[in-house]
Amino acid sequence: xxxxxxxxxxxxxxxxxxxxxxxxxxxxxxxxxxxxxxxxxxxxxxxxxxxxxxxxxxxxxxxxxxxxxxxxxxxxxxxxxxxxxxxxxxxxxxxxxxxxxxxxxxxxxxxxxxxxxxxxxxxxxxxxxxxxxxxxxxxxxxxxxxxxxxxxxxxxxxxxxxxxxxxxxxxxxxxxxxxxxxxxxxxxxxxxxxxxxxxxxxxxxxxxxxxxxxxxxxxxxxxxxxxxxxxxxxxxxxxxxxxxxxxxxxxxxxxxxxxxxxxxxxxxxxxxxxxxxxxxxxxxxxxxxxxxxxxxxxxxxxxxxxxxxxxxxxxxxxxxxxxxxxxxxxxxxxxxxxxxxxxxxxxxxxxxxxxxxxxxxxxxxxxxxx
Ligand code: HEC
Ligand code: HEC
Numbered sequence: 099x100x101x102x103x104x105x106x107x108x109x110x111x112x113x114x115x116x117x118x119x120x121x122x123x124x125x126x127x128x129x130x131x132x133x134x135x136x137x138x139x140x141x142x143x144x145x146x147x148x149x150x151x152x153x154x155x156x157x158x159x160x161x162x163x164x165x166x167x168x169x170x171x172x173x174x175x176x177x178x179x180x181x182x183x184x185x186x187x188x189x190x191x192x193x194x195x196x197x198x199x200x201x202x203x204x205x206x207x208x209x210x211x212x213x214x215x216x217x218x219x220x221x222x223x224x225x226x227x228x229x230x231x232x233x234x235x236x237x238x239x240x241x242x243x244x245x246x247x248x249x250x251x252x253x254x255x256x257x258x259x260x261x262x263x264x265x266x267x268x269x270x271x272x273x274x275x276x277x278x279x280x281x282x283x284x285x286x287x288x289x290x291x292x293x294x295x296x297x298x299x300x301x302x303x304x305x306x307x308x309x310x311x312x313x314x315x316x317x318x319x320x321x322x323x324x325x326x327x328x329x330x331x332x333x334x335x336x337x338x339x340x341x342x343x344x345x346x347x348x349x350x351x352x353x354x355x356x357x358x359x360x361x362x363x364x365x366x367x368x369x370x371x372x373x374x375x376x377x378x379x380x381x382x383x384x385x386x387x388x389x390x391x392x393x394x395x396x397x398x399x400x401x402x403x404x405x406x407x408x409x410x411x412x413x414x415x416x417x418x419x420x421x422x423x424x425x426x427x428x429x430x431x432x433x434x435x436x437x438x439x440x441x442x443x444x445x446x447x448x449x450x451x452x453x454x455x456x457x458x459x460x461x462x463x464x465x466x467x468x
Contacts, residue, residue: 128303130311132281133200138271141252146269148248148455149262154238155222157229160184163221163266166192169444172383173273178391179326182336186226189327189337189355191391194384196273196443197377200310206389207358208316208374209344214267222263226336232259244455273443275379279436292433295426300403302430304416311378311437316358317414318371320407323354324390355390371412382438396431 149155150163166180166188167173175181175192182188190206198204203211210217222230239245239257246257254261279285285293296302307313327333341349344360358372373389387393393402402408404427406419422430460466 128297128307130303130307131309133197133274133276133309136199136271136274139252139268141248142254142265142268143272144269144453145245145248145252145254146265146267147272148245148453149239149266150269155228155230155235155262156183157231158184159238161228163228166227167195170442171385172196172380172442174384175391176385178386178394179324179333182226182332183229185332186336187330187333188226189324189333189340190389191386193376194380195270196275196380196384197310199267199271199274201377202314203374206373207360208314209358209360214270215263218263218266226339232262235259235262242455243457275437275439275443277439277441278379279440285436286432288429288432289436290433291426292429292431292436295422295430296433299426300420300422300430301416302403305375306378312375314375316372316374318357318410318412319373319417320371320410320413321373321388321390321402322392322408324392327355327390328353357389368412371410378434379437380439380443382435383442396434397427400427400430400434 153159153162153165155162161181161183166175168176173195178191180188180190180192193206199214203209204214204217210220219232220227222228222235223232236257236259239249239262249255249257249261249265252261252265254265275281279289296306305313305315305317327337337352337355338349341352341356345363346352346356346360354371356370358374359367359369362369364370381387381396385394385396387396387399393399400422403417404420404422407413407417
């Protein structure tokens with residue numbers, strides 16, 4: 099009995115806050131704010147950075163994380179649909195990794211809700227992504243004396259696959275945006291007008307709020323399907339493998355990316371085509387946009403919203419024609435750009451080519467003591 103009473107005491111505030119949320123009215127000011135500061139362990143991040151750019155972490159030592167999360171494109175893929183492990187191509191856009199450390203669930207469908215260690219494992223081992231066997235990865239890393247030193251310096255001891263999955267997220271922690279006009283309270287007059295529209299007439303803040311400009315939920319906004327998924331055999335193959343593994347019915351004939359349906363599997367299909375609200379930070383560098391890269395520019399994105407999205411029976415009712423004139427659309431775009439850093443994060447300390455990882459190769463290892 100005592101236990102139940104205690105549980106109720108914990109439940110009450112939770113229930114109350116749900117009630118409060120459901121009575122939320124548009125009149126209440128929406129919260130935005132700045133991202134929290136985050137501590138990064140430099141030795142661990144330096145190791146993670148090297149691993150991030152190292153092709154030896156993929157099966158045939160042919161691609162690295164950076165092949166798809168391209169640093170000169172805001173750590174997102176330039177291509178509408180991401181590349182894949184050779185022999186495959188991916189069926190979604192590779193999202194930016196800038197600020198990914200602040201997320202609570204990852205992937206366009208939000209299917210990984212634990213931590214970046216798990217996301218990293220998925221990236222490494224998935225056949226159509228890096229196709230790596232982690233035992234093999236561990237042995238490869240151990241062959242490199244510079245890695246041995248770097249793992250030691252990071253306080254990890256001997257290289258292991260578990261430590262690789264810790265070091266990479268530490269590097270991801272270093273990819274945060276702070277140097278934006280928005281964070282510096284330095285908005286131009288046009289950006290201020292855009293922000294007013296964003297919070298008001300354009301209704302963007304209903305879903306894009308908080309310091310990430312995302313409420314971390316999934317909605318159907320009526321983004322059109324990217325048909326390359328079905329016409330390109332190499333993409334379709336990865337798409338089929340994914341849907342089969344996710345337990346989606348009729349995956350051979352499926353002609354759309356079901357999105358967050360993989361988490362909820364609503365029998366009536368009302369959750370089909372919902373995707374996670376992405377962050378709006380760093381958009382200047384991360385085109386093309388949406389889970390499938392269907393929009394090449396922010397002009398196209400704003401045009402899409404202004405028209406009320408495209409047809410979809412599950413479309414969120416808040417996506418409706420906005421009647422913004424050309425000037426208002428421009429102001430909105432200027433505001434969106436104020437959420438990007440002044441310079442791309444590739445500059446200065448993030449350019450990996452500047453690091454020297456060379457070492458003396460042992461010509462006859464049998465004659466050398468361990
Ligand atoms: C072959 C291309 C490719 C490679 C290589 C790759 N990724 Fe990804 N990554 C993607 C795609 C595509 C997605 C989105 C997948 C989805 O929504 O199902 C993604 C998603 C992510 C996410 C989730 C981001 C978010 O906002 O939800 C993280 C974090 C990530 N990758 C990190 C990495 C790391 C670290 C590596 C290297 C170990 C890596 N990726 C290698 C293509 C790639
Ligand atoms: C009903 C919730 C909702 C509203 C309202 C909304 N969005 Fe979105 N937004 C989303 C979702 C969900 C996505 C991801 C869709 C996808 O990947 O297919 C998205 C994606 C975007 C993207 C693409 C970001 C990227 O990195 O790919 C931009 C830019 C954007 N929205 C801006 C806006 C603007 C500007 C407004 C107001 C005119 C707005 N949104 C209104 C939910 C919403």
